[in-house]
Amino acid sequence: MKVVIFGAGLIGKKRGLQLAPHELVGIFDPDQARAKALAAELKTKAFDNEAAALGAPSDVAIVAVTNNALTPVSVKALEAGRHVLVEKPAALSLAELSLLEAASRRTGRAVKVGFNHRFHPSLLKARELVDSGRMGPLMFLRARYGHGGRLGMEKEWRFDPKLGGGGELIDQGVHLLDLIHWFFGPLPLQSSLVRTNFWPAEVDDNAVLTCAAEEGEQWATFHVSCSEWKNTFSLELYGRTGKILVTGLGGSYGKETLTYYQMQPEMGPPPFETFEFEGADRSWELDLKNLVDHVEKKTPLLGDLASARYCLEQVTAAYRANGYLNLPCNA
Incomplete structure (x- = not known):
């Protein structure tokens, strides 16, 4: 497929470097x-204006x-007739997201949201283990x-509420x-703690959220931080018959690994198996492939507007509950 990229920053570059075979x-x-x-680095052209980019013959726009x-x-x-891969969070507010949803329906074009973490090998393996039944029913x-x-981060666009829409959350x-x-479907927000602890900014730099099913026993909790002095990614998934521990995302987050613990009928320390994932991060490539496969083969989108809506609903509720009322989601 033919692709146009809008945005020549860090993420636009990562997307551009993993476009093959498109x-x-x-x-x-x-x-x-x-x-x-960036155009020189990727051996392509730089459009002089947005209209020229929108008018160029292409199938997919990466935003x-x-x-x-x-x-x-x-x-x-x-x-303009393009299918779209838009970076998360896709919109600054639920009202804005509704405009995107309506445009997708009106034009009959697909929208994939850039939740590329689903395509990290450790998380694909976690999904495989869950789907195989080896975890049993998921609990939390x-x-x-x-x-x-980094120095000066508080002056970057991500910390400007009008441009970024919020902070770390x-x-x-x-x-x-x-x-x-x-993994769980749309678990609603149960509690939240959102704070600006370190950076001199109008937006948050730490957030702790707990989401839980209104009926049943499933729940999830997490802490995100940009005052985490050693880059960290850790995800634990518990089922009735097993546990998954994912650590690292490669690069500065450390080697990407998944350890699967198999619970035994007699309880006690479980046997485990560890998988290590080497090599470059291909999640950007696989994210785009998912959109292309959806368009060409009608396969499901992994990370769509429904997931974007769920995410923005919880983000909006947490910001409101913690007094961050100056943000676009509360407009």
């Missing part, structure tokens, strides 16, 4: 110098812009995800909410 038609970014630099522009650019791409999930930030937090949705 053709990159070109890149647009309002920062022309940045667009031209990797600041959060406040995700929905507006995606709607324009849909109306416990996760931690965080990074230590709407950034890394939505990845964990999406994984909860993937």
Whole structure:
């Protein structure tokens, strides 16, 4: 398929580097110098304006812009006849997300949300173990995800409420909410603690959320932080007959591993098996492949607008409950 990328930042670059076997038609970014630099690296063209990018012959638009522009650019791409892969959280508010949902229905074009963590090998393996029945009925999930930030981060767009829509919760937090949705379905928010502990900013840098079924025993809890001085990813998934522990995402988050513990009828220390995943992060490539397969073969989307809506519902509820009323989700 032919692809156009909107946004020449870090994520746009990651997407562009993992496009094969598809053709990159070109890149647009309002920062022309940045667009031209990335276009040169990826051996493609930089469009002079958004209209030219929208008018270029292509099948898919990858929208990797600041959060406040995700929905507006995606709607324009849909109306131009493109299928869309839009970065999370896809919108700044539930009202804005409704516009994106309506545009997808109106145009008959698919929208894939960039929840690329589903395509990390450890999490694909976790899904395989759950689907095989080796975990038994799922009971709960416990996760931690965080990074230590960088000097001057409070001045970046992600910490500007008008551009980012929030802080750590709407950034890394939505990845964990999406994984909860993937394994358990739409568990509603039960409690939340959202704080600005370290960074001098109007948005949050730490959040702890617990989601739980209104009926039954399933629940999930997580802590996300950008004052986590050692980059961390840890996810534990508990079933009645087994446990999964995922650690690391590669790179600065450490080697990606999954350990499966098989509960025994007599209880006691369980036997376990550890899987290690080496090599480059291919989640961006597989994320796009999922959209292409959906378009060409009608296979299900893994990370769609329904999951984006679930994530934004919990984020909005948590921000309101903790007094972050200046954010776009509360407009």
